[in-house]
Amino acid sequence: MVTTCWSQVLTCLGSRDGKSPIKMGMPVEPLLEALDCILPPTCPTDKPLHLLLQDVYKICGIGTVPVNATTEVKSVEMHHEALSEALPGDNVGFNVKNVSVKDVRHGNMAGDSKNDPPMEAAGFTAQVIILNHPGQISAGYAPVLDCHTAHIACKFAELKEKIDRHSGKKLEDGPKFLKSGDAAIVVMVPGKPMCVESFSDYPPLGHFAVHDMRQTVAVSVIKAVDKKAGGAGKVTKSAQKAQKVK
Structure with missing residues (x-):
């Protein structure tokens, strides 16, 4: 199953204006060509950082994640590979220091302390x-x-x-x-x-x-x-x- 925007589907299936009805017998482009013409979603990198916490771990020598505290991110990784930065939609882990693991739980939100930080x-x-x-x-x-x-x-x-x-x-x-x-x-x-x-x-x-x-x-x-x-x-x-x- 391929899920996409309906207007894009119409365009890819032969309705070039995205509005005209598709009729029986109308030629349909191959699936791969239809997939190729789908526009990728834009990544909202211009918005302030808001990051949701799924799991919290205490790792010896590394640290935890803050709640109502301002701290420095020491490292970011995805699938055990270090990253210099993460983009919207990435599922990543990040490490900080000097924060108790007891103060952090599933469902908390982290963000940029200087740009529209998350608030209760x-x-x-x-x-x-x-x-x-x-x-x-x-x-x-x-x-x-x-x-x-x-x-x-x-x-x-x-x-x-x-x-x-x-x-x-x-x-x-x-x-x-x-x-x-x-x-x-x-x-x-x-x-x-x-x-x-x-x-x-x-x-x-x-x-x-x-x-x-x-x-x-x-x-x-x-x-x-x-x-x-x-x-x-x-x-x-x-x-x-x-x-x-x-």
């Missing part, structure tokens, strides 16, 4: 589509959210408005409950520290799935984030030395 979310506004729930969802409902590598319970703090799931047009202000098939704008509050971003700014960090009763209850995109005002946090000795060198 006090809450966020999301557009939610309820897929499958046996009853009614009211304010106070607290299922588990899977957002990037985080797996955290979040509360539906406020049901702001019910909307049409296709057009996005507002149908009702302040609904008392939501049920399967409904779409709504809601305010959510994490039960534990969590970093998220709006979908418009960082698409991979701005959508989530809602899980409850061993099933996917809803899917959502984040429209806006209310970030906690954080201090500078801890600055490790490694980071202080690196800043002096610069």
Whole structure:
């Protein structure tokens, strides 16, 4: 199976303007030629660094990764090969010093301390589509959210408005409950520290799935984030030395 943009598929299959219908008997180019004409996705290297933590290891002589701390990256590697830099989409490991492994966990986010660094979310506004729930969802409902590598319970703090799931047009202000098939704008509050971003700014960090009763209850995109005002946090000795060198 080959998954790609529909307009590119139309173009590759003979619809040169990307809009004209494909008809029976129309000549179709070979699969490999169709694959060759697919445009590769652009790499968002111009955006501030946001890096998600999947696993945390303490390695003798190497170190760990920081939380609410500024430190210096000592090395980066991918598949046991050292790299001078990593690009968006790369699955890499990186090592730092002077940070306790107890302060780092799956689901944390790292970033550039001087360019839009990740911050804890006090809450966020999301557009939610309820897929499958046996009853009614009211304010106070607290299922588990899977957002990037985080797996955290979040509360539906406020049901702001019910909307049409296709057009996005507002149908009702302040609904008392939501049920399967409904779409709504809601305010959510994490039960534990969590970093998220709006979908418009960082698409991979701005959508989530809602899980409850061993099933996917809803899917959502984040429209806006209310970030906690954080201090500078801890600055490790490694980071202080690196800043002096610069």
